Amino acid sequence: MSREIxxxxxxxxxxxxxxxxxxxxxxxxxxxxxRLVASGICQSDLTAKHNFPAELPIVLGHETAGVVxxxxxxxxxxxxxxxxLVTYAxxxxxxxxxxxxxxxCDHWVRLNGGRYGANSPLTTTDGQPVVGGFFGQSSFATHxxxxxxxxxVVDQDLDLTLIAAFGCGVxxxxxxxxxxxxxxxxxxxxxxxxxxxxxxxxMAARALGVSTVIAVDLSADRLHVAGELGATTLIDGAADxxxxxxxxxxxxxxxxxxxxxxxxxxxxxxxxxxxxxGTLAVVGLGEPVIPIEVAKLIGLGKTxxxxxxxxxxxxxxxxxxxxxxxxxxxxxxxxxxxYPLEAINAAVADCARGEVIKxxxxxxxx
Numbered sequence: 001m002s003r004e005i006x007x008x009x010x011x012x013x014x015x016x017x018x019x020x021x022x023x024x025x026x027x028x029x030x031x032x033x034x035r036l037v038a039s040g041i042c043q044s045d046l047t048a049k050h051n052f053p054a055e056l057p058i059v060l061g062h063e064t065a066g067v068v069x070x071x072x073x074x075x076x077x078x079x080x081x082x083x084x085l086v087t088y089a090x091x092x093x094x095x096x097x098x099x100x101x102x103x104x105c106d107h108w109v110r111l112n113g114g115r116y117g118a119n120s121p122l123t124t125t126d127g128q129p130v131v132g133g134f135f136g137q138s139s140f141a142t143h144x145x146x147x148x149x150x151x152x153v154v155d156q157d158l159d160l161t162l163i164a165a166f167g168c169g170v171x172x173x174x175x176x177x178x179x180x181x182x183x184x185x186x187x188x189x190x191x192x193x194x195x196x197x198x199x200x201x202x203m204a205a206r207a208l209g210v211s212t213v214i215a216v217d218l219s220a221d222r223l224h225v226a227g228e229l230g231a232t233t234l235i236d237g238a239a240d241x242x243x244x245x246x247x248x249x250x251x252x253x254x255x256x257x258x259x260x261x262x263x264x265x266x267x268x269x270x271x272x273x274x275x276x277x278g279t280l281a282v283v284g285l286g287e288p289v290i291p292i293e294v295a296k297l298i299g300l301g302k303t304x305x306x307x308x309x310x311x312x313x314x315x316x317x318x319x320x321x322x323x324x325x326x327x328x329x330x331x332x333x334x335x336x337x338x339y340p341l342e343a344i345n346a347a348v349a350d351c352a353r354g355e356v357i358k359x360x361x362x363x364x365x366x
Contacts, residue, residue, distance in 0.1 A: 002026055003033075007122070007141035008061075008344045008361075009130060012054035016345045017140070022059070022130060025121040027072035027145050034086060034146060036066040038338075039139040040165035040196070041347055041359040047285055048134065058114060059122055061361075062088065062135030063168045064144065065160035068151070075148045083160060085152045087167035087314040088112055089136025092149050100316070103309040111147075112136055121145045135168070140344065142363050152318045158325075162332040165196060165358055166321050168309065170330070172283055173200030173260065175310015175317055178208065180281045181256040188212035188250040192237070192270050193260035194219075194226045195351075196358040197283060199335055201258050206230030207329040214246055214254065216266075219354040229334060237266070246273040254278055262286020267304075277301040283308070336360045 005024045008017040027033050040063030052058055064086035068078055078084070089111035090102030097105050105111065115121065115133035122132035122141075132138040136150050154163070173196070183189050189205045191198045194217045205213045206229070214233040215226035223234040233249045235242055247253050253275035259267050262284030270280050271292065282304065292304065310317070324330045335357040339347040347359040 003143065004125070005141050005143045006341065007059045007138075008341060009057050010049045010052065010060055011057045013050040013052070015054070017348075019342050021125050022141070023123045023125060024141075024143050024145060025123075027070055029072050029074045030148055031072040031145050032068050032075060032078060032148050032151060033070035033143055034064065034066040034084060034151070035069045035143050036064060036139060036141065036363045038065045038161040038164035038363070039063055039361045040169055041344070041351060041361065042165075042169050042196070044135075044168070044285065045140075046348060052131075056116070056131050058131035058134060059138040059141050060134050061139030061141070062137045063165045064137055064139040064146075065164035065167075069143070072148075078148055078151055078153060082153045083156045083158065085154055085163065085167045085314075085318055086137055086139065086144070086146050086150050087152065087171065087318070088309060089147050089150050100313045101311060102313055103311060140341070140361065142341070150314075152314055154322060158322065161338060161360055161362060162336065163322065163325060164360055165332070165336070166318055167314065169196040169358065170200040170321060171312050171314065171317060172307075172310045173197035173258070174204035174321060174330075175312035176258050176281045176283055176307050177201045177204040179311040179317070180305070180307045181258065181279060183208060183210050183256045185209045186211055187255045188214070188253075188275075190214040190216060190246055190254040190257040190270065190273060191226075191231070191260070192216045192258065192266050193284065194222045194231075194357075195260065196335070198258070198260040199226060199229060199357055200330075201260070202226050202231050203229050203324075203330050207324055212250060214249060216242060222354060222357060225334065225357060229331065242269050243272045250275070252276075257281070258283065260284045264290045271296070271302060271304060274300070274302050277303075279303040279305070281305055281307050283310075338362050340364070
């Protein structure tokens with residue numbers, strides 16, 4: 001049975017989100033309906049909003065925690081009433097999914113790029129289609145439909161508001177460190193941009209016992225928090241000599257680095273700051289093209305590689321993040337600020353001003 005929900009709808013790049021009543025379709029085979037408790041706001045949501053055609057209203061959002069309310073047919077291992085995290089969608093059958101790399105699923109774009117027209121689970125109350133299924137979710141709403149494969153059941157004593165961002169931002173930042181960079185205790189890791197993704201990378205590096213963790217950001221407030229959460233060196237990203245400061249802190253440059261900004265000049269600095277045979281992972285969506293001095297890569301054996309969702313298999317990695325959260329290695333209460341759904345535009349504005357590291361929307365029941 002379809003149900004009425006409340007959602008924040010994006011109707012154009014320059015338009016604020018509007019709070020609207022929509023209709024959510026009955027789950028199909030292999031799907032579940034989740035009542036949301038919390039949803040993080042990710043930069044990917046805002047990037048999509050600014051690039052989505054205005055004639056296609058869409059419900060964004062993809063960092064989800066909530067309670068299962070309805071099961072479609074053919075769903076196993078999940079029960080109504082389960083507390084869950086919801087993450088990105090993958091097919092589970094292609095070669096990369098079979099290899100434990102669902103972030104590189106052969107069907108990623110189709111499963112995560114949104115569902116359109118009659119295929120969308122969302123319509124206005126007068127029957128007009130609204131794009132749903134963004135990142136397999138569309139979580140800026142009181143309820144969503146998702147594939148059971150995207151759902152990870154968690155213990156009911158956990159504060160869902162504090163762990164909602166695990167499904168994307170935290171998974172991306174921490175996963176890039178744990179799964180991609182794989183630093184050792186004597187490594188030197190630099191994190192460029194310590195918003196939600198970057199601060200998760202800082203915490204993961206410290207959880208692994210990395211001795212030198214460098215945070216680079218334009219915000220003094222974010223740098224302060226990064227220092228409290230494990231960064232050993234803090235650098236103002238507006239300085240002219242960022243690479244020089246990094247070499248001074250490390251002696252030879254960083255063995256590993258992570259860029260969360262997608263800004264070409266920042267990526268160039270991150271590459272310049274690498275020690276010989278150092279590795280930079282890039283996770284930020286920003287400039288479509290980034291110039292790279294190939295001779296320096298070859299001559300010093302440096303590596304630059306991309307990563308999506310931290311190369312993480314959510315069903316394996318999210319439980320690890322929860323373990324770290326329980327043992328105090330991911331003190332999420334230090335980095336999130338809660339906003340009710342109706343204050344989504346204020347949450348976006350605060351994030352854009354650098355006043356908050358991770359904005360998390362909370363939901364009242366209808």
